[in-house]
Amino acid sequence: MDTLERRLAKLARAGDTRAFAEIVELYKDKIFHLAYRMLSNRHEAEDIVQDTFLRVYRNLERYDENQKFSTWIYRIGTNLCIDRLRKRKPSYSLDAEMTDQDGVDGYAMIPSDDRTPETYLLVSETQRMIHEAIETLPAKYKSVMILRYLQDMSLQEISDVMDMPVTTIKTRVHRGREFLRKKLEKKI
Known part of the structure; x- marks a missing residue:
């Protein structure tokens, strides 16, 4: 390619x-x-x-x-x-695009064969919390986390894209995950 x-x-x-x-x-x-x-x-x-x-x-x-x-x-x-x-x-925009027409933003869809209204609500709420937590990340962590987990790039690819050593990328991924974990623990 x-x-x-x-x-x-x-x-x-x-x-x-x-x-x-x-x-x-x-x-x-x-x-x-x-x-x-x-x-x-x-x-x-x-x-x-x-x-x-x-x-x-x-x-x-x-x-x-x-x-x-x-x-x-x-x-x-x-x-x-x-x-x-x-x-x-x-x-803070009242018309900010947070979801699609079905009310799902697609960041962390959890696959399931038996979706009930309750599971839709839970998945939607979880996605909203993750989305909000990602939004609060500092830019240097946010970009690395998005490239790693939403674009499925390897650490080496992120290193190439960001023009930084792989060790720096590993550190930022680790700190970004910790930041998200702490943020999400407060909400749960």
Whole structure:
């Protein structure tokens, strides 16, 4: 897969707009999901997707073909999200998008064959608590936790995306988990 992306990047760098459009098609949903999970806001996530591809387009000549393309584009998207989180002032919006049309936000769906209204309520409440706890994480832990547990990236992949040593990533994952555990223990 990554050789296709490298080839597309090389073609796009040479001015092939169809190749760049194919890169956008390959990554737009992935970057949106990453940004939405980090920012919890559809409009901000859409802005991050646009900003990511704008930055990718402007910096194609700086892409190192010895590096995985996915790592490079995730790094750009993650850094834009972190910048956005740092600039945010605490705000509480009555129309913030916390759930989908069914009232489920999808972060920690617990699979079950025998869902009753009570189990839906429990799962929904658990998801809300986890979502709220993730929202309170400092940006440096939030981004690592989202990449690790919601994007299913390995510690090495996160290290590449964040441009940090794996040991730092391990520490942040550990501290992020501890932070979430303490936060959730208070609520239960």
